[in-house]
Amino acid sequence: MAGQKGEKERERAFYENGGKLHEKLIASCNGRPIPIRSYSCEELLRATNNYDPSHIFHRDKWYNGSFEGRMISIKKYSRYDKNSLFTDIAVSAKMSTHNNVLKLIGCCLEAQVPISVYESAANGSLSGRLFNVTSDHDGAQQHQREPLSWQSRLKIAREIAHAVSYLHTAFSRPIIHRDIKSGNVFLDQNNVAKLTDFSLSISIPEGQTHVEDVVYGTVNFVCPHYMVTGYITEKVDVYGFGSFLLELLAGQSKWKDLFCNPDSFDVEDFENDKFFFAINEVVDPAILVGEEGSVVWQQLQAVLRLALICRKKDPEIRPNMVDVTKELRKIERFIL
Incomplete structure (x- = not known):
C-alpha cells in the first residue's frame, strides 16, 4: 500500500508540476515551449549516490552527479517557492543555447519540489574560487586551490x-x-x-x-x-x-x-x-x-x-x- 501511495503522489506531482512548468515555458518562449528531458527520482538518486553529501559542490543544494556516462550538475531547490523555481527553469531553458549560461538538460517533475539537471560545472562555483573555500561532506569549510589569476x-x-x-x-x-x-x-x-x-x-x-x-x-x-x-x-x-x-x-x-x-x-x-x-x-x-x-x-x-x-x-x-x-x-x- 505504501508503495502505491508513493507512486500516486509522484504521479500527482508530475502532472501538477508539469502543467505549471508548461504554462511558464509557453509564456516565456512566445508560445513555443522548449522540450526538456524528464528524469525520474530513482535516476537522480543513482546519479548522486542517494544525494551523498560528499557530492555537494555549492552550498547545500548543488550536487555533482553522473548519468549514462556523462557528468551532470543537479540542483535541489532549498526554498519552496514554485513561482521562482519555475521561472528559474524556464529562463534557463530559454538561455541554454548561450555558451556562458549553465545549460539546462532536464528536470525531475515527479518530486514534490522539482529538481533541475544541468551540464557539469566541473570546477565549481566562482565564489568558491574567489574566496578560496569549498564545502566538505560535513559542511565544514576547507581552503583549497590557488587563487584565480x-x-x-x-x-x-x-x-x-x-x-x-x-x-x-x-x-x-x-x-x-x-x-x-x-x-x-x-x-x-x-x-x-x-x-x-x-x-x-x-x-x-x-x-x-x-x-x-x-x-x-x-x-x-x-x-x-x-x-x-x-x-x-x-x-x-x-x-x-x-x-x-x-x-x-x-x-x-x-x-x-x-x-x-x-x-x-x-x-x-x-x-x-x-x-x-x-x-x-x-x-x-x-x-x-x-x-x-x-x-x-x-x-x-x-x-x-x-x-x-x-x-x-x-x-x-x-x-x-x-x-x-x-x-x-x-x-x-x-x-x-
Missing part, C-alpha cells in the same frame, strides 16, 4: 557581461537577472564562466521602459534606485554587475573591507593622486604580486573605473551591458 578573472568578467547583454537584448521582452554575483557563476572543465540561477529574473513588457516589483536581491548588489522606487530596468543588472566586478577585483582579502565602506572610492579617484592608494586598497594582493607598472596594473585601473561607473547611484549615468561588454573586450586586449 587576473587574466582568468578578466575573462570571466567579459563572459558574464556577454551573457547578461544577451539577456537584455536577444528577446522582445528584455530579461533582468536581478542577482548577478559570484555565487551564481559556475566554471566548467575549461574554466568557461556560466551564469546560473534565474529564480529572481523578471521580464520588461514589450513597449515599456521598466517593470515594477518588490525588492529582491543580495545586499551590496541591489540597485539603490530600485530599492527606493521598485522600478526595474536593465540598469538594475548593470549595478549588480558593477558589484560583481568588485568581487573579482577584491577577492577574499579585500571584499569585506571594501563593502564596509562602499563610498570610499569614486570615479574621480582616478583623476588624481588617490589612484595608487585605491588600487592597493581594493585589489586582491594575489593579483598585484610583481605587477606594479605593468599592463595588468593599467587593466586593473580600467576595470575598477568601470565597476564604479556601473555602480553610480543615478541609473542614467550607468552604461548599458552591451557597452560594458565592449569595454571589457577592449581592456582584455589592452586597447585602451
Whole structure:
C-alpha cells in the first residue's frame, strides 16, 4: 500500500508540476515551449549516490552527479517557492543555447519540489574560487586551490557581461537577472564562466521602459534606485554587475573591507593622486604580486573605473551591458 501511495503522489506531482512548468515555458518562449528531458527520482538518486553529501559542490543544494556516462550538475531547490523555481527553469531553458549560461538538460517533475539537471560545472562555483573555500561532506569549510589569476578573472568578467547583454537584448521582452554575483557563476572543465540561477529574473513588457516589483536581491548588489522606487530596468543588472566586478577585483582579502565602506572610492579617484592608494586598497594582493607598472596594473585601473561607473547611484549615468561588454573586450586586449 505504501508503495502505491508513493507512486500516486509522484504521479500527482508530475502532472501538477508539469502543467505549471508548461504554462511558464509557453509564456516565456512566445508560445513555443522548449522540450526538456524528464528524469525520474530513482535516476537522480543513482546519479548522486542517494544525494551523498560528499557530492555537494555549492552550498547545500548543488550536487555533482553522473548519468549514462556523462557528468551532470543537479540542483535541489532549498526554498519552496514554485513561482521562482519555475521561472528559474524556464529562463534557463530559454538561455541554454548561450555558451556562458549553465545549460539546462532536464528536470525531475515527479518530486514534490522539482529538481533541475544541468551540464557539469566541473570546477565549481566562482565564489568558491574567489574566496578560496569549498564545502566538505560535513559542511565544514576547507581552503583549497590557488587563487584565480587576473587574466582568468578578466575573462570571466567579459563572459558574464556577454551573457547578461544577451539577456537584455536577444528577446522582445528584455530579461533582468536581478542577482548577478559570484555565487551564481559556475566554471566548467575549461574554466568557461556560466551564469546560473534565474529564480529572481523578471521580464520588461514589450513597449515599456521598466517593470515594477518588490525588492529582491543580495545586499551590496541591489540597485539603490530600485530599492527606493521598485522600478526595474536593465540598469538594475548593470549595478549588480558593477558589484560583481568588485568581487573579482577584491577577492577574499579585500571584499569585506571594501563593502564596509562602499563610498570610499569614486570615479574621480582616478583623476588624481588617490589612484595608487585605491588600487592597493581594493585589489586582491594575489593579483598585484610583481605587477606594479605593468599592463595588468593599467587593466586593473580600467576595470575598477568601470565597476564604479556601473555602480553610480543615478541609473542614467550607468552604461548599458552591451557597452560594458565592449569595454571589457577592449581592456582584455589592452586597447585602451
